[in-house]
């Protein structure tokens with residue numbers, strides 16, 4: 110039988126199936142962080158059971174860490190308690206923790222790939238919906254709730270029904286100023302935020318084949334924003350090159366035999382999907398969102414659409430925007446370049462290339478937050494920090510930061526923030542904050558101009 | 568997990584679509600290390616002004632609606648995987664959420680916390696909203712064993728679907744974790760044979 114990439118990876122991880130029920134799916138790697146793990150560790154303690162496979166669990170502190178003075182104790186008492194609790198739990202259960210101060214610390218979806226923990230053909234989970242990021246490697250990776258975190262702790266398995274499969278094909282040549290972020294914002298704007306519910310998505314076509322690993326991660330990261338459980342891209346030479354040589358990647362003969370296996374994973378010619386969509390690459394332009402879900406996106410030069418739908422009107426009211434009007438040239442006051450969607454070195458290179466020799470607008474506060482300590486180091490070694498600082502951008506220490514504003518990095522109520530993160534929900538970046546999602550280059554350009562501009566024209 | 572069989576209750580209508588988990592429980596309330604007390608902050612920013620006074624126009628603050636059934640607009644629970652969303656709904660006292668569409672992770676989290684998500688057609692959802700508008704105190708009857716949702720007064724009677732395994736768990740109050748623990752030998756032999 111012809112199989113999809115998703116089928117191959119899923120089927121090889123099924124321990125058994127419950128009659129009329131879900132599969133018992135074996136999980137290769139389990140990533141955890143401070144926010145969604147404490148109650149799961151409590152379950153182990155309440156039930157008096159031990160963590161089944163501690164060597165397959167990796168922890169980091171990212172969601173509510175400060176991005177300044179990370180060498181000092183965390184000031185916010187509740188955040189400090191959560192991070193301390195993570196340390197205690199990891200010590201007690203023998204889990205490797207890359208906590209604050211560790212050179213590998215960072216956003217969980219940035220460090221997994223960067224350390225070579227993420228590899229093709231694996232199953233990976235984390236108590237975080239953007240676990241879909243790791244699908245860029247041809248990995249089945251998805252977010253889970255805390256009860257499920259406890260289940261994986263207890264058994265290294267999950268009870269899950271196999272999702273349906275969808276393929277999203279983008280073929281053709283991208284406009285030179287279009288970024289991977291624009292591609293995924295475009296796809297979500299076309300399909301809507303619930304189009305993927307019940308599905309696992311494979312992104313295919315020449316656009317993804319030619320994309321770098323970091324670009325692929327940006328795309329798969331946001332597959333959850335179209336409702337899909339996860340997204341995947343077939344592993345190829347680009348993938349193997351990226352994985353090779355990383356800290357926890359297989360080496361030597363083991364790597365060779367792994368690569369031989371990874372080469373068998375791509376979807377068989379003629380395999381069928383439950384649903385297929387395809388888009389021409391040429392149609393994509395720099396994108397931005399205007400509403401309070403990631404599907405409310407337009408080409409940056411387009412007008413905001415009109416609708417009588419009550420939820421749509423509520424959303425535009427929150428955003429303080431008018432249906433039918435343009436976003437172009439609208440003044441903004443905040444820019445955030447960071448989050449597990451766009452906080453890797455290529456994102457900062459792209460932003461810095463735009464910013465070099467320019468000055469940030471005096472009306473804008475622009476925050477640069479690397480995804481990990483390693484990315485932060487790379488920024489300095491490439492001299493990008495100089496470019497950002499000269500232009501008036503503020504460079505911070507790694508963490509989730511203003512993506513969800515659990516730490517002090519909040520956008521004030523009513524302020525417009527062009528953000529490279531993945532969610533523009535009400536209050537996501539701070540109570541009353543208004544988020545406009547875009548690529549790192551579009552965000553950098555907004556910081557320089559003090560308003561929304563089309564980078565494909567400047 | 569609390570068992571669920573039959574429930575007769577009033578309904579609380581939340582007509583908004585695409586209610587995301589950041590609205591159900593904003594991120595700043597995720598700093599707890601246990602599961603208790605989340606109900607207080609359910610829908611916090613829709614429910615309360617900045618000075619913590621209740622917002623009059625939000626449905627949870629309208630005393631004419633009450634009950635353990637939340638009826639919500641399409642695509643309820645999208646966004647983050649935070650199980651805190653399910654904990655806050657349960658802690659507030661909801662046992663059933665009805666919508667025309669649920670986000671995957673939320674649905675799983677709800678079921679793992681004894682909340683029954685009932686998916687109905689957009690037409691039935693409209694009828695339900697209408698029935699509640701006509702009579703704020705109208706009662707619905709949810710029977711998990713027969714998988715029927717009944718609002719007698721409004722002439723609504725629909726069957727709903729649920730995976731048989733999940734149904735069995737909810738009726739008996741079983742957790743997935745107990746089942747998985749019972750499968751340890753199979754899991755170990757899977758590990759050895761791969």
Ligand code: SF4
Pocket residue numbers: 171172216217218237239448449450508509512513530531
């Ligand atoms: S950066 Fe944002 S989306 Fe990514 S893991 Fe952190 S909070 Fe979640």
